[in-house]
Amino acid sequence: MSTTRPVLRLTALAGAAALTLAATAAPASAETEVPEPDSFTSAFTVMATPDTIINPDGEAVPGEEGATGTFTFRVNSDEEIICYDITLQGVTGEYESPAKTATHIHAAPAGQGGPPRIAFPNPEGDDSSRTSSGCLQGPFTTGVEADGADTGDGFTLADLEADPASFSADTHTAEFVAGAVRGQLTEIPVGGVDTGAGGLATTTEAAGTGATAAALTGVALLTVVGAAGAVALRRKA
């Protein structure tokens, strides 16, 4: 993904050959950009604001006044895939973070700091609006080490599903290194909304008369089996 390039430029030697960059900055265990899966096990959203920033010393500090961020995550924890739709409004200037990108999910409850667990491609755009969308498959690495291990080590999306409120999302800039905007994850529904029982649907398949009832039942059973199979394929494919 092209959005990783700025980080490479930040963290690697300027002017080094592209091949060298790729070799040194992409550990084999790092997350990979993947297509969107066919189904999700959960979803979360974040309303990020500048009045929620906590610095590394655990102190509340201001973020970028007037800026907002919306982060919506769709998770398939079976496949360890997280899809992200991020929009920043009013976040200005260059990104800056010791991690490999400056846009993260942290293990950090409201009012507390905490280490990054996932580093997302930084939203791209101008100072009024920046966006970033895609899907990453773990295991995840952040490029930040604590106690000799990457802060993404051992983290799985099941952790996020188990206690979303203990995770935050944010983005860091040169002017607001502790965070320009931040917010906590809240769960939202996934999938469609099952608001109908068929009473207004076409009635062409309604029960037949006695003479054909048995045959219709057989056909109906076959139809049910076939359709159920098709649905299963659609959901799993």
Place this chain on the structure above:
Amino acid sequence: MTRPASRRRRRAAAVAVVAAVLLAGCGGGGGDSGDGAAGSDDAPAPTSSGSAAPGVTAESSDGTPEGTGDGDEPVRVEIPAIGVDEAPIDLGTAANGELEVPEDPDRVGWFTGGGRPGGRGPTVVVGHLDAVDGPAVFADLPDLVAGDEVVVTTADGTAVRYVVDRTEDVPQDEFPTTAVFGATPDDQLRLITCTGPYDRAIGRYTENRVVYASPA
């Protein structure tokens, strides 16, 4: 119902109960509750009340406000163009990750983990298109068009006027989660019901009608 229970990720203890309730829920439910209007002053449960009572979906344990913004709880939803005037019930997230739906086809519900009228984020209101034996509370929702008005009154008495921006039919298995439920910096309203072909094999409609509205 059809979603495989093996996909469920947590609240394991509640899964069996919820699965059982879902079997009798929206897909085939409502047959004996078509007269639900009589009970409109009660607090009817959503279909999977065994799992996701209001407050379960968000971090309420430490008193942190639910949802993604301020505003206040909706207590009345009026859609003059289709003759809807209802008191919404609370809905959370079911064990399979989907939005709960009202058990009573004559009631509308709102997602308590999202936005609230007058605050940031989308307030999401849903209602059934039909029961097994006829139309339900949102039978005419597909008739709404851009420019129609929706008034949502909150618990503090504020009436927030919304105007329909657009409507959209979406496949239920490719539901636009971010567009419908994702946080927004401003006040938004979404109205949802079913539409499209009804799949009798799985006992549910295959599409949703989504109505997007913003403050007038």
